[in-house]
Amino acid sequence: MSGPRRVAVLKGGRSMEREVSLRSGANVEAALRRLGHEVIPVDADPSLVRTLRAERPDVVFVAMHGKGGEDGTVQELLEILDIPYTGSGVQACARAMDKVMAKAVFANAGIATPPAFAFGESAFRELGAADALMEIETRLGLPLVVKPAKQGSALGITVAREPNDVPRALMTALSFDDHVLLERFVRGREIAVTVLGTDDPEALPAVEAVLSGDFYDFEARYTPGMTELVAPADLRPELADEVAQTALACYAALGCRGFGRVDMIVDADEQVWVLEINPIPGMTDTSLLPKAATAAGLSFDEVIERVLADASLGG
Ligand SMILES: Nc1ncnc2c1ncn2[C@@H]1O[C@H](COP(=O)(O)OP(=O)(O)O)[C@@H](O)[C@H]1O
Ligand SMILES: [Mg+2]
Incomplete structure:
Protein backbone atom coordinates (compact mmCIF):
# COMPACT_ATOMS: atom_id res chain seq x y z
CA MET A 1 0.00 0.00 0.00
CA GLY A 87 -3.46 -2.79 -16.50
CA SER A 88 -1.47 -3.94 -19.47
CA GLY A 89 0.95 -1.88 -21.52
CA VAL A 90 0.63 -0.72 -25.10
CA GLN A 91 1.84 -3.88 -26.82
CA ALA A 92 -0.11 -6.34 -24.69
CA CYS A 93 -3.31 -4.32 -25.09
CA ALA A 94 -2.87 -4.03 -28.84
CA ARG A 95 -2.31 -7.76 -29.27
CA ALA A 96 -5.01 -8.80 -26.82
CA MET A 97 -7.66 -6.60 -28.38
CA ASP A 98 -7.01 -8.11 -31.82
CA LYS A 99 -8.44 -11.63 -31.67
CA VAL A 100 -6.54 -12.71 -34.80
CA MET A 101 -3.25 -11.57 -33.29
CA ALA A 102 -4.02 -13.01 -29.87
CA LYS A 103 -4.95 -16.40 -31.36
CA ALA A 104 -1.59 -16.50 -33.13
CA VAL A 105 0.25 -15.70 -29.90
CA PHE A 106 -1.73 -18.39 -28.07
CA ALA A 107 -1.07 -20.96 -30.80
CA ASN A 108 2.68 -20.26 -30.53
CA ALA A 109 2.44 -20.86 -26.79
CA GLY A 110 0.71 -24.20 -27.38
CA ILE A 111 -2.68 -22.96 -26.16
CA ALA A 112 -5.70 -24.34 -28.01
CA THR A 113 -8.10 -21.92 -29.67
CA PRO A 114 -10.97 -22.93 -31.99
CA PRO A 115 -9.78 -23.33 -35.60
CA ALA A 116 -10.50 -20.19 -37.60
CA PHE A 117 -9.77 -18.22 -40.73
CA ALA A 118 -9.40 -14.46 -40.77
CA PHE A 119 -9.67 -11.82 -43.46
CA GLY A 120 -9.35 -8.13 -43.96
CA GLU A 121 -12.16 -6.31 -45.67
CA SER A 122 -9.99 -5.76 -48.75
CA ALA A 123 -9.77 -9.53 -49.30
CA PHE A 124 -13.50 -9.49 -50.05
CA ARG A 125 -13.41 -6.26 -52.02
CA GLU A 126 -10.24 -6.86 -54.02
CA LEU A 127 -9.56 -10.59 -54.03
CA GLY A 128 -12.95 -12.26 -54.12
CA ALA A 129 -12.54 -13.95 -50.73
CA ALA A 130 -16.31 -14.53 -50.62
CA ASP A 131 -15.80 -17.21 -53.28
CA ALA A 132 -13.81 -19.23 -50.74
CA LEU A 133 -16.69 -19.43 -48.26
CA MET A 134 -17.60 -22.97 -49.31
CA GLU A 135 -14.09 -24.21 -48.54
CA ILE A 136 -14.13 -22.40 -45.21
CA GLU A 137 -17.44 -24.02 -44.30
CA THR A 138 -16.13 -27.44 -45.31
CA ARG A 139 -12.89 -27.02 -43.37
CA LEU A 140 -14.40 -25.60 -40.19
CA GLY A 141 -17.90 -27.09 -40.31
CA LEU A 142 -21.15 -25.37 -39.38
CA PRO A 143 -22.22 -23.58 -37.28
CA LEU A 144 -19.56 -20.93 -37.67
CA VAL A 145 -18.98 -18.03 -35.34
CA VAL A 146 -18.35 -14.89 -37.35
CA LYS A 147 -16.76 -12.08 -35.37
CA PRO A 148 -15.01 -8.77 -35.77
CA ALA A 149 -11.30 -9.05 -34.90
CA LYS A 150 -11.30 -6.04 -32.59
CA GLN A 151 -14.50 -5.64 -30.63
CA GLY A 152 -15.91 -6.72 -27.29
CA SER A 153 -19.12 -7.45 -25.41
CA ALA A 154 -20.09 -9.88 -28.22
CA LEU A 155 -20.96 -6.90 -30.43
CA GLY A 156 -21.00 -7.84 -34.13
CA ILE A 157 -20.78 -11.58 -33.41
CA THR A 158 -23.18 -13.94 -35.20
CA VAL A 159 -23.52 -17.70 -35.04
CA ALA A 160 -24.11 -18.78 -38.66
CA ARG A 161 -25.96 -22.08 -38.73
CA GLU A 162 -26.28 -22.60 -42.45
CA PRO A 163 -24.29 -21.51 -45.47
CA ASN A 164 -26.91 -18.87 -46.24
CA ASP A 165 -26.29 -17.16 -42.90
CA VAL A 166 -22.59 -16.62 -43.52
CA PRO A 167 -22.59 -13.65 -45.94
CA ARG A 168 -24.88 -11.58 -43.74
CA ALA A 169 -22.87 -12.52 -40.65
CA LEU A 170 -19.75 -11.32 -42.46
CA MET A 171 -21.38 -8.02 -43.35
CA THR A 172 -22.37 -7.56 -39.72
CA ALA A 173 -18.87 -8.31 -38.43
CA LEU A 174 -17.33 -6.06 -41.09
CA SER A 175 -19.51 -3.18 -39.95
CA PHE A 176 -17.69 -3.35 -36.59
CA ASP A 177 -14.13 -3.84 -37.80
CA ASP A 178 -12.19 -4.13 -41.04
CA HIS A 179 -10.90 -7.57 -40.00
CA VAL A 180 -13.12 -10.55 -39.32
CA LEU A 181 -12.72 -14.10 -38.11
CA LEU A 182 -14.71 -17.16 -39.06
CA GLU A 183 -14.30 -19.57 -36.18
CA ARG A 184 -15.47 -23.11 -35.51
CA PHE A 185 -18.42 -23.10 -33.12
CA VAL A 186 -17.50 -25.00 -29.99
CA ARG A 187 -20.41 -26.28 -27.97
CA GLY A 188 -19.65 -26.37 -24.29
CA ARG A 189 -19.52 -24.58 -21.00
CA GLU A 190 -18.71 -20.90 -20.90
CA ILE A 191 -15.84 -20.43 -18.45
CA ALA A 192 -13.91 -17.27 -17.61
CA VAL A 193 -10.83 -16.89 -15.44
CA THR A 194 -9.77 -13.54 -14.03
CA VAL A 195 -6.04 -13.12 -13.50
CA LEU A 196 -4.63 -10.67 -10.99
CA GLY A 197 -1.06 -9.42 -10.59
CA THR A 198 2.05 -8.66 -12.55
CA ASP A 199 5.24 -10.31 -11.29
CA ASP A 200 3.54 -13.34 -9.81
CA PRO A 201 0.06 -13.41 -11.36
CA GLU A 202 -2.70 -15.35 -9.64
CA ALA A 203 -5.73 -16.98 -11.28
CA LEU A 204 -8.96 -16.32 -9.38
CA PRO A 205 -11.52 -19.14 -9.26
CA ALA A 206 -13.19 -19.80 -12.61
CA VAL A 207 -16.66 -18.42 -13.18
CA GLU A 208 -19.21 -20.22 -15.35
CA ALA A 209 -21.85 -18.24 -17.21
CA VAL A 210 -24.82 -20.56 -17.56
CA LEU A 211 -26.43 -19.31 -20.74
CA SER A 212 -30.10 -19.36 -21.55
CA GLY A 213 -29.38 -18.92 -25.28
CA ASP A 214 -26.68 -19.99 -27.71
CA PHE A 215 -24.02 -17.54 -26.79
CA TYR A 216 -23.09 -14.94 -24.26
CA ASP A 217 -24.43 -11.94 -26.16
CA PHE A 218 -24.72 -8.33 -25.08
CA GLU A 219 -28.18 -8.72 -23.61
CA ALA A 220 -27.25 -11.87 -21.71
CA ARG A 221 -24.30 -10.01 -20.19
CA TYR A 222 -25.86 -6.80 -19.03
CA THR A 223 -29.46 -7.71 -18.20
CA PRO A 224 -29.43 -8.47 -14.47
CA GLY A 225 -30.66 -11.99 -13.80
CA MET A 226 -30.60 -13.14 -17.41
CA THR A 227 -27.45 -15.23 -17.09
CA GLU A 228 -26.64 -17.26 -14.01
CA LEU A 229 -23.01 -16.85 -12.96
CA VAL A 230 -21.62 -19.74 -10.93
CA ALA A 231 -18.52 -18.89 -8.93
CA PRO A 232 -16.48 -20.90 -8.39
CA ALA A 233 -17.52 -22.89 -11.46
CA ASP A 234 -18.42 -26.48 -10.67
CA LEU A 235 -15.38 -28.18 -12.24
CA ARG A 236 -13.56 -31.26 -11.04
CA PRO A 237 -10.25 -30.22 -9.41
CA GLU A 238 -8.02 -31.30 -12.34
CA LEU A 239 -10.14 -29.30 -14.78
CA ALA A 240 -10.28 -26.28 -12.46
CA ASP A 241 -6.50 -26.42 -12.34
CA GLU A 242 -6.23 -26.76 -16.09
CA VAL A 243 -8.40 -23.70 -16.82
CA ALA A 244 -6.40 -21.70 -14.24
CA GLN A 245 -3.08 -22.76 -15.80
CA THR A 246 -4.43 -22.01 -19.28
CA ALA A 247 -5.47 -18.51 -18.21
CA LEU A 248 -2.06 -17.85 -16.66
CA ALA A 249 -0.36 -19.11 -19.83
CA CYS A 250 -2.45 -16.74 -21.99
CA TYR A 251 -1.69 -13.82 -19.67
CA ALA A 252 2.03 -14.57 -19.74
CA ALA A 253 2.11 -15.16 -23.51
CA LEU A 254 0.69 -11.69 -24.13
CA GLY A 255 2.72 -10.01 -21.40
CA CYS A 256 -0.32 -8.71 -19.52
CA ARG A 257 -0.04 -6.72 -16.31
CA GLY A 258 -2.29 -5.85 -13.39
CA PHE A 259 -5.35 -7.83 -14.35
CA GLY A 260 -7.13 -9.53 -17.22
CA ARG A 261 -9.79 -12.09 -17.98
CA VAL A 262 -9.52 -15.12 -20.22
CA ASP A 263 -12.72 -16.37 -21.86
CA MET A 264 -12.88 -20.06 -22.70
CA ILE A 265 -15.23 -22.83 -23.69
CA VAL A 266 -14.85 -26.28 -22.17
CA ASP A 267 -16.38 -28.87 -24.47
CA ALA A 268 -18.04 -32.20 -23.63
CA ASP A 269 -14.65 -33.96 -23.82
CA GLU A 270 -13.26 -31.44 -21.32
CA GLN A 271 -11.03 -29.91 -23.98
CA VAL A 272 -10.35 -26.28 -23.03
CA TRP A 273 -10.61 -23.79 -25.91
CA VAL A 274 -9.50 -20.21 -25.37
CA LEU A 275 -11.65 -17.60 -27.10
CA GLU A 276 -9.87 -14.44 -26.04
CA ILE A 277 -8.23 -12.44 -23.30
CA ASN A 278 -9.64 -9.12 -22.12
CA PRO A 279 -6.95 -6.74 -20.89
CA ILE A 280 -9.55 -4.60 -19.11
CA PRO A 281 -12.24 -6.93 -17.78
CA GLY A 282 -15.74 -5.61 -17.18
CA MET A 283 -16.26 -4.30 -13.67
CA THR A 284 -20.01 -3.69 -13.82
CA ASP A 285 -22.45 -5.19 -11.33
CA THR A 286 -23.25 -8.08 -13.70
CA SER A 287 -19.61 -8.65 -14.73
CA LEU A 288 -17.56 -11.74 -14.04
CA LEU A 289 -14.67 -10.08 -12.17
CA PRO A 290 -16.69 -9.16 -9.04
CA LYS A 291 -18.01 -12.74 -8.89
CA ALA A 292 -14.51 -14.20 -9.25
CA ALA A 293 -13.26 -11.88 -6.50
CA THR A 294 -16.00 -12.97 -4.10
CA ALA A 295 -15.25 -16.64 -4.84
CA ALA A 296 -11.59 -15.93 -4.04
CA GLY A 297 -12.54 -14.34 -0.72
CA LEU A 298 -11.50 -10.90 -1.97
CA SER A 299 -13.67 -7.81 -1.87
CA PHE A 300 -14.07 -5.75 -5.05
CA ASP A 301 -12.17 -2.97 -3.23
CA GLU A 302 -9.22 -5.27 -2.53
CA VAL A 303 -9.02 -6.19 -6.21
CA ILE A 304 -9.11 -2.52 -7.22
CA GLU A 305 -6.40 -1.66 -4.68
CA ARG A 306 -4.17 -4.45 -6.01
CA VAL A 307 -4.67 -3.38 -9.62
CA LEU A 308 -3.89 0.21 -8.61
CA ALA A 309 -0.76 -0.84 -6.72
CA ASP A 310 0.50 -2.52 -9.92
CA ALA A 311 0.11 0.61 -12.05
CA SER A 312 3.24 1.39 -14.01
CA LEU A 313 4.74 2.69 -17.23
CA GLY A 314 6.50 0.81 -20.01
CA GLY A 315 6.43 -2.95 -20.45
N1 LIG B 1 -15.88 -20.36 -31.32
C1 LIG B 1 -16.94 -20.17 -30.55
N2 LIG B 1 -17.77 -21.20 -30.26
C2 LIG B 1 -18.89 -21.01 -29.50
N3 LIG B 1 -19.25 -19.82 -28.99
C3 LIG B 1 -18.45 -18.77 -29.23
C4 LIG B 1 -17.27 -18.88 -30.02
N4 LIG B 1 -16.69 -17.66 -30.09
C5 LIG B 1 -17.48 -16.83 -29.38
N5 LIG B 1 -18.53 -17.48 -28.86
C6 LIG B 1 -19.60 -16.89 -28.03
O1 LIG B 1 -19.59 -15.47 -28.20
C7 LIG B 1 -19.20 -14.83 -26.97
C8 LIG B 1 -18.26 -13.67 -27.24
O2 LIG B 1 -17.09 -14.15 -27.87
P1 LIG B 1 -15.64 -13.64 -27.50
O3 LIG B 1 -14.70 -14.28 -28.47
O4 LIG B 1 -15.36 -13.85 -26.06
O5 LIG B 1 -15.71 -12.09 -27.87
P2 LIG B 1 -16.05 -10.77 -27.02
O6 LIG B 1 -14.81 -9.97 -27.09
O7 LIG B 1 -17.16 -10.10 -27.76
O8 LIG B 1 -16.40 -11.19 -25.63
C9 LIG B 1 -18.57 -15.92 -26.14
O9 LIG B 1 -18.66 -15.61 -24.78
C10 LIG B 1 -19.36 -17.14 -26.56
O10 LIG B 1 -20.62 -17.18 -25.90
MG1 LIG C 1 -15.42 -12.52 -24.42
Whole structure:
Protein backbone atom coordinates (compact mmCIF):
# COMPACT_ATOMS: atom_id res chain seq x y z
CA MET A 1 0.00 0.00 0.00
CA SER A 2 1.38 3.36 -0.94
CA GLY A 3 -1.15 5.59 0.87
CA PRO A 4 -3.83 7.78 -0.62
CA ARG A 5 -3.19 8.88 -4.18
CA ARG A 6 -4.73 11.23 -6.70
CA VAL A 7 -6.28 8.81 -9.17
CA ALA A 8 -7.83 9.77 -12.50
CA VAL A 9 -10.40 7.17 -13.53
CA LEU A 10 -10.58 7.02 -17.32
CA LYS A 11 -13.93 5.84 -18.58
CA GLY A 12 -16.44 6.24 -21.39
CA GLY A 13 -14.80 7.22 -24.63
CA ARG A 14 -16.34 6.77 -28.04
CA SER A 15 -16.21 2.99 -28.28
CA MET A 16 -19.28 0.78 -28.72
CA GLU A 17 -18.74 -0.23 -25.13
CA ARG A 18 -19.00 3.30 -23.78
CA GLU A 19 -22.00 2.51 -21.58
CA VAL A 20 -20.33 -0.58 -20.15
CA SER A 21 -17.21 1.44 -19.40
CA LEU A 22 -19.22 4.15 -17.63
CA ARG A 23 -20.63 1.45 -15.35
CA SER A 24 -17.21 -0.12 -14.75
CA GLY A 25 -15.77 3.32 -14.09
CA ALA A 26 -18.47 4.24 -11.58
CA ASN A 27 -17.76 1.05 -9.62
CA VAL A 28 -14.01 1.70 -9.71
CA GLU A 29 -14.53 5.29 -8.51
CA ALA A 30 -16.70 4.16 -5.61
CA ALA A 31 -14.11 1.55 -4.61
CA LEU A 32 -11.23 4.03 -4.81
CA ARG A 33 -13.14 6.55 -2.66
CA ARG A 34 -13.86 3.87 -0.06
CA LEU A 35 -10.14 3.08 -0.10
CA GLY A 36 -9.38 6.72 0.72
CA HIS A 37 -8.00 7.85 -2.62
CA GLU A 38 -8.76 11.15 -4.27
CA VAL A 39 -10.75 10.41 -7.43
CA ILE A 40 -10.81 12.46 -10.60
CA PRO A 41 -13.45 11.02 -12.96
CA VAL A 42 -12.48 11.57 -16.59
CA ASP A 43 -14.82 10.79 -19.47
CA ALA A 44 -12.35 10.28 -22.31
CA ASP A 45 -12.95 12.83 -25.06
CA PRO A 46 -10.84 14.96 -27.42
CA SER A 47 -9.66 17.11 -24.50
CA LEU A 48 -8.24 14.08 -22.69
CA VAL A 49 -4.59 15.08 -22.97
CA ARG A 50 -5.28 18.63 -21.84
CA THR A 51 -7.44 17.40 -18.95
CA LEU A 52 -4.73 15.03 -17.72
CA ARG A 53 -2.05 17.72 -18.02
CA ALA A 54 -4.19 20.13 -16.00
CA GLU A 55 -5.27 17.60 -13.36
CA ARG A 56 -1.80 16.06 -12.84
CA PRO A 57 -2.98 12.79 -11.30
CA ASP A 58 -0.42 10.50 -9.62
CA VAL A 59 -1.83 7.58 -11.51
CA VAL A 60 -4.57 6.71 -14.01
CA PHE A 61 -7.00 3.84 -13.53
CA VAL A 62 -8.06 2.84 -17.04
CA ALA A 63 -11.66 1.62 -16.88
CA MET A 64 -12.29 1.74 -20.61
CA HIS A 65 -13.38 -1.13 -22.83
CA GLY A 66 -13.04 -1.64 -26.56
CA LYS A 67 -11.37 0.49 -29.17
CA GLY A 68 -9.32 3.43 -27.97
CA GLY A 69 -9.28 2.41 -24.32
CA GLU A 70 -8.34 -1.25 -24.35
CA ASP A 71 -6.29 -1.49 -27.54
CA GLY A 72 -3.16 0.39 -26.54
CA THR A 73 -4.23 3.84 -27.72
CA VAL A 74 -4.92 5.46 -24.38
CA GLN A 75 -1.97 3.55 -22.94
CA GLU A 76 0.31 5.12 -25.55
CA LEU A 77 -0.92 8.59 -24.60
CA LEU A 78 -0.26 7.86 -20.93
CA GLU A 79 3.26 6.72 -21.82
CA ILE A 80 3.80 10.02 -23.64
CA LEU A 81 2.42 11.99 -20.68
CA ASP A 82 4.55 9.86 -18.34
CA ILE A 83 1.64 9.01 -16.02
CA PRO A 84 1.63 5.46 -14.59
CA TYR A 85 -1.55 3.56 -15.45
CA THR A 86 -3.29 0.37 -14.45
CA GLY A 87 -3.46 -2.79 -16.50
CA SER A 88 -1.47 -3.94 -19.47
CA GLY A 89 0.95 -1.88 -21.52
CA VAL A 90 0.63 -0.72 -25.10
CA GLN A 91 1.84 -3.88 -26.82
CA ALA A 92 -0.11 -6.34 -24.69
CA CYS A 93 -3.31 -4.32 -25.09
CA ALA A 94 -2.87 -4.03 -28.84
CA ARG A 95 -2.31 -7.76 -29.27
CA ALA A 96 -5.01 -8.80 -26.82
CA MET A 97 -7.66 -6.60 -28.38
CA ASP A 98 -7.01 -8.11 -31.82
CA LYS A 99 -8.44 -11.63 -31.67
CA VAL A 100 -6.54 -12.71 -34.80
CA MET A 101 -3.25 -11.57 -33.29
CA ALA A 102 -4.02 -13.01 -29.87
CA LYS A 103 -4.95 -16.40 -31.36
CA ALA A 104 -1.59 -16.50 -33.13
CA VAL A 105 0.25 -15.70 -29.90
CA PHE A 106 -1.73 -18.39 -28.07
CA ALA A 107 -1.07 -20.96 -30.80
CA ASN A 108 2.68 -20.26 -30.53
CA ALA A 109 2.44 -20.86 -26.79
CA GLY A 110 0.71 -24.20 -27.38
CA ILE A 111 -2.68 -22.96 -26.16
CA ALA A 112 -5.70 -24.34 -28.01
CA THR A 113 -8.10 -21.92 -29.67
CA PRO A 114 -10.97 -22.93 -31.99
CA PRO A 115 -9.78 -23.33 -35.60
CA ALA A 116 -10.50 -20.19 -37.60
CA PHE A 117 -9.77 -18.22 -40.73
CA ALA A 118 -9.40 -14.46 -40.77
CA PHE A 119 -9.67 -11.82 -43.46
CA GLY A 120 -9.35 -8.13 -43.96
CA GLU A 121 -12.16 -6.31 -45.67
CA SER A 122 -9.99 -5.76 -48.75
CA ALA A 123 -9.77 -9.53 -49.30
CA PHE A 124 -13.50 -9.49 -50.05
CA ARG A 125 -13.41 -6.26 -52.02
CA GLU A 126 -10.24 -6.86 -54.02
CA LEU A 127 -9.56 -10.59 -54.03
CA GLY A 128 -12.95 -12.26 -54.12
CA ALA A 129 -12.54 -13.95 -50.73
CA ALA A 130 -16.31 -14.53 -50.62
CA ASP A 131 -15.80 -17.21 -53.28
CA ALA A 132 -13.81 -19.23 -50.74
CA LEU A 133 -16.69 -19.43 -48.26
CA MET A 134 -17.60 -22.97 -49.31
CA GLU A 135 -14.09 -24.21 -48.54
CA ILE A 136 -14.13 -22.40 -45.21
CA GLU A 137 -17.44 -24.02 -44.30
CA THR A 138 -16.13 -27.44 -45.31
CA ARG A 139 -12.89 -27.02 -43.37
CA LEU A 140 -14.40 -25.60 -40.19
CA GLY A 141 -17.90 -27.09 -40.31
CA LEU A 142 -21.15 -25.37 -39.38
CA PRO A 143 -22.22 -23.58 -37.28
CA LEU A 144 -19.56 -20.93 -37.67
CA VAL A 145 -18.98 -18.03 -35.34
CA VAL A 146 -18.35 -14.89 -37.35
CA LYS A 147 -16.76 -12.08 -35.37
CA PRO A 148 -15.01 -8.77 -35.77
CA ALA A 149 -11.30 -9.05 -34.90
CA LYS A 150 -11.30 -6.04 -32.59
CA GLN A 151 -14.50 -5.64 -30.63
CA GLY A 152 -15.91 -6.72 -27.29
CA SER A 153 -19.12 -7.45 -25.41
CA ALA A 154 -20.09 -9.88 -28.22
CA LEU A 155 -20.96 -6.90 -30.43
CA GLY A 156 -21.00 -7.84 -34.13
CA ILE A 157 -20.78 -11.58 -33.41
CA THR A 158 -23.18 -13.94 -35.20
CA VAL A 159 -23.52 -17.70 -35.04
CA ALA A 160 -24.11 -18.78 -38.66
CA ARG A 161 -25.96 -22.08 -38.73
CA GLU A 162 -26.28 -22.60 -42.45
CA PRO A 163 -24.29 -21.51 -45.47
CA ASN A 164 -26.91 -18.87 -46.24
CA ASP A 165 -26.29 -17.16 -42.90
CA VAL A 166 -22.59 -16.62 -43.52
CA PRO A 167 -22.59 -13.65 -45.94
CA ARG A 168 -24.88 -11.58 -43.74
CA ALA A 169 -22.87 -12.52 -40.65
CA LEU A 170 -19.75 -11.32 -42.46
CA MET A 171 -21.38 -8.02 -43.35
CA THR A 172 -22.37 -7.56 -39.72
CA ALA A 173 -18.87 -8.31 -38.43
CA LEU A 174 -17.33 -6.06 -41.09
CA SER A 175 -19.51 -3.18 -39.95
CA PHE A 176 -17.69 -3.35 -36.59
CA ASP A 177 -14.13 -3.84 -37.80
CA ASP A 178 -12.19 -4.13 -41.04
CA HIS A 179 -10.90 -7.57 -40.00
CA VAL A 180 -13.12 -10.55 -39.32
CA LEU A 181 -12.72 -14.10 -38.11
CA LEU A 182 -14.71 -17.16 -39.06
CA GLU A 183 -14.30 -19.57 -36.18
CA ARG A 184 -15.47 -23.11 -35.51
CA PHE A 185 -18.42 -23.10 -33.12
CA VAL A 186 -17.50 -25.00 -29.99
CA ARG A 187 -20.41 -26.28 -27.97
CA GLY A 188 -19.65 -26.37 -24.29
CA ARG A 189 -19.52 -24.58 -21.00
CA GLU A 190 -18.71 -20.90 -20.90
CA ILE A 191 -15.84 -20.43 -18.45
CA ALA A 192 -13.91 -17.27 -17.61
CA VAL A 193 -10.83 -16.89 -15.44
CA THR A 194 -9.77 -13.54 -14.03
CA VAL A 195 -6.04 -13.12 -13.50
CA LEU A 196 -4.63 -10.67 -10.99
CA GLY A 197 -1.06 -9.42 -10.59
CA THR A 198 2.05 -8.66 -12.55
CA ASP A 199 5.24 -10.31 -11.29
CA ASP A 200 3.54 -13.34 -9.81
CA PRO A 201 0.06 -13.41 -11.36
CA GLU A 202 -2.70 -15.35 -9.64
CA ALA A 203 -5.73 -16.98 -11.28
CA LEU A 204 -8.96 -16.32 -9.38
CA PRO A 205 -11.52 -19.14 -9.26
CA ALA A 206 -13.19 -19.80 -12.61
CA VAL A 207 -16.66 -18.42 -13.18
CA GLU A 208 -19.21 -20.22 -15.35
CA ALA A 209 -21.85 -18.24 -17.21
CA VAL A 210 -24.82 -20.56 -17.56
CA LEU A 211 -26.43 -19.31 -20.74
CA SER A 212 -30.10 -19.36 -21.55
CA GLY A 213 -29.38 -18.92 -25.28
CA ASP A 214 -26.68 -19.99 -27.71
CA PHE A 215 -24.02 -17.54 -26.79
CA TYR A 216 -23.09 -14.94 -24.26
CA ASP A 217 -24.43 -11.94 -26.16
CA PHE A 218 -24.72 -8.33 -25.08
CA GLU A 219 -28.18 -8.72 -23.61
CA ALA A 220 -27.25 -11.87 -21.71
CA ARG A 221 -24.30 -10.01 -20.19
CA TYR A 222 -25.86 -6.80 -19.03
CA THR A 223 -29.46 -7.71 -18.20
CA PRO A 224 -29.43 -8.47 -14.47
CA GLY A 225 -30.66 -11.99 -13.80
CA MET A 226 -30.60 -13.14 -17.41
CA THR A 227 -27.45 -15.23 -17.09
CA GLU A 228 -26.64 -17.26 -14.01
CA LEU A 229 -23.01 -16.85 -12.96
CA VAL A 230 -21.62 -19.74 -10.93
CA ALA A 231 -18.52 -18.89 -8.93
CA PRO A 232 -16.48 -20.90 -8.39
CA ALA A 233 -17.52 -22.89 -11.46
CA ASP A 234 -18.42 -26.48 -10.67
CA LEU A 235 -15.38 -28.18 -12.24
CA ARG A 236 -13.56 -31.26 -11.04
CA PRO A 237 -10.25 -30.22 -9.41
CA GLU A 238 -8.02 -31.30 -12.34
CA LEU A 239 -10.14 -29.30 -14.78
CA ALA A 240 -10.28 -26.28 -12.46
CA ASP A 241 -6.50 -26.42 -12.34
CA GLU A 242 -6.23 -26.76 -16.09
CA VAL A 243 -8.40 -23.70 -16.82
CA ALA A 244 -6.40 -21.70 -14.24
CA GLN A 245 -3.08 -22.76 -15.80
CA THR A 246 -4.43 -22.01 -19.28
CA ALA A 247 -5.47 -18.51 -18.21
CA LEU A 248 -2.06 -17.85 -16.66
CA ALA A 249 -0.36 -19.11 -19.83
CA CYS A 250 -2.45 -16.74 -21.99
CA TYR A 251 -1.69 -13.82 -19.67
CA ALA A 252 2.03 -14.57 -19.74
CA ALA A 253 2.11 -15.16 -23.51
CA LEU A 254 0.69 -11.69 -24.13
CA GLY A 255 2.72 -10.01 -21.40
CA CYS A 256 -0.32 -8.71 -19.52
CA ARG A 257 -0.04 -6.72 -16.31
CA GLY A 258 -2.29 -5.85 -13.39
CA PHE A 259 -5.35 -7.83 -14.35
CA GLY A 260 -7.13 -9.53 -17.22
CA ARG A 261 -9.79 -12.09 -17.98
CA VAL A 262 -9.52 -15.12 -20.22
CA ASP A 263 -12.72 -16.37 -21.86
CA MET A 264 -12.88 -20.06 -22.70
CA ILE A 265 -15.23 -22.83 -23.69
CA VAL A 266 -14.85 -26.28 -22.17
CA ASP A 267 -16.38 -28.87 -24.47
CA ALA A 268 -18.04 -32.20 -23.63
CA ASP A 269 -14.65 -33.96 -23.82
CA GLU A 270 -13.26 -31.44 -21.32
CA GLN A 271 -11.03 -29.91 -23.98
CA VAL A 272 -10.35 -26.28 -23.03
CA TRP A 273 -10.61 -23.79 -25.91
CA VAL A 274 -9.50 -20.21 -25.37
CA LEU A 275 -11.65 -17.60 -27.10
CA GLU A 276 -9.87 -14.44 -26.04
CA ILE A 277 -8.23 -12.44 -23.30
CA ASN A 278 -9.64 -9.12 -22.12
CA PRO A 279 -6.95 -6.74 -20.89
CA ILE A 280 -9.55 -4.60 -19.11
CA PRO A 281 -12.24 -6.93 -17.78
CA GLY A 282 -15.74 -5.61 -17.18
CA MET A 283 -16.26 -4.30 -13.67
CA THR A 284 -20.01 -3.69 -13.82
CA ASP A 285 -22.45 -5.19 -11.33
CA THR A 286 -23.25 -8.08 -13.70
CA SER A 287 -19.61 -8.65 -14.73
CA LEU A 288 -17.56 -11.74 -14.04
CA LEU A 289 -14.67 -10.08 -12.17
CA PRO A 290 -16.69 -9.16 -9.04
CA LYS A 291 -18.01 -12.74 -8.89
CA ALA A 292 -14.51 -14.20 -9.25
CA ALA A 293 -13.26 -11.88 -6.50
CA THR A 294 -16.00 -12.97 -4.10
CA ALA A 295 -15.25 -16.64 -4.84
CA ALA A 296 -11.59 -15.93 -4.04
CA GLY A 297 -12.54 -14.34 -0.72
CA LEU A 298 -11.50 -10.90 -1.97
CA SER A 299 -13.67 -7.81 -1.87
CA PHE A 300 -14.07 -5.75 -5.05
CA ASP A 301 -12.17 -2.97 -3.23
CA GLU A 302 -9.22 -5.27 -2.53
CA VAL A 303 -9.02 -6.19 -6.21
CA ILE A 304 -9.11 -2.52 -7.22
CA GLU A 305 -6.40 -1.66 -4.68
CA ARG A 306 -4.17 -4.45 -6.01
CA VAL A 307 -4.67 -3.38 -9.62
CA LEU A 308 -3.89 0.21 -8.61
CA ALA A 309 -0.76 -0.84 -6.72
CA ASP A 310 0.50 -2.52 -9.92
CA ALA A 311 0.11 0.61 -12.05
CA SER A 312 3.24 1.39 -14.01
CA LEU A 313 4.74 2.69 -17.23
CA GLY A 314 6.50 0.81 -20.01
CA GLY A 315 6.43 -2.95 -20.45
N1 LIG B 1 -15.88 -20.36 -31.32
C1 LIG B 1 -16.94 -20.17 -30.55
N2 LIG B 1 -17.77 -21.20 -30.26
C2 LIG B 1 -18.89 -21.01 -29.50
N3 LIG B 1 -19.25 -19.82 -28.99
C3 LIG B 1 -18.45 -18.77 -29.23
C4 LIG B 1 -17.27 -18.88 -30.02
N4 LIG B 1 -16.69 -17.66 -30.09
C5 LIG B 1 -17.48 -16.83 -29.38
N5 LIG B 1 -18.53 -17.48 -28.86
C6 LIG B 1 -19.60 -16.89 -28.03
O1 LIG B 1 -19.59 -15.47 -28.20
C7 LIG B 1 -19.20 -14.83 -26.97
C8 LIG B 1 -18.26 -13.67 -27.24
O2 LIG B 1 -17.09 -14.15 -27.87
P1 LIG B 1 -15.64 -13.64 -27.50
O3 LIG B 1 -14.70 -14.28 -28.47
O4 LIG B 1 -15.36 -13.85 -26.06
O5 LIG B 1 -15.71 -12.09 -27.87
P2 LIG B 1 -16.05 -10.77 -27.02
O6 LIG B 1 -14.81 -9.97 -27.09
O7 LIG B 1 -17.16 -10.10 -27.76
O8 LIG B 1 -16.40 -11.19 -25.63
C9 LIG B 1 -18.57 -15.92 -26.14
O9 LIG B 1 -18.66 -15.61 -24.78
C10 LIG B 1 -19.36 -17.14 -26.56
O10 LIG B 1 -20.62 -17.18 -25.90
MG1 LIG C 1 -15.42 -12.52 -24.42
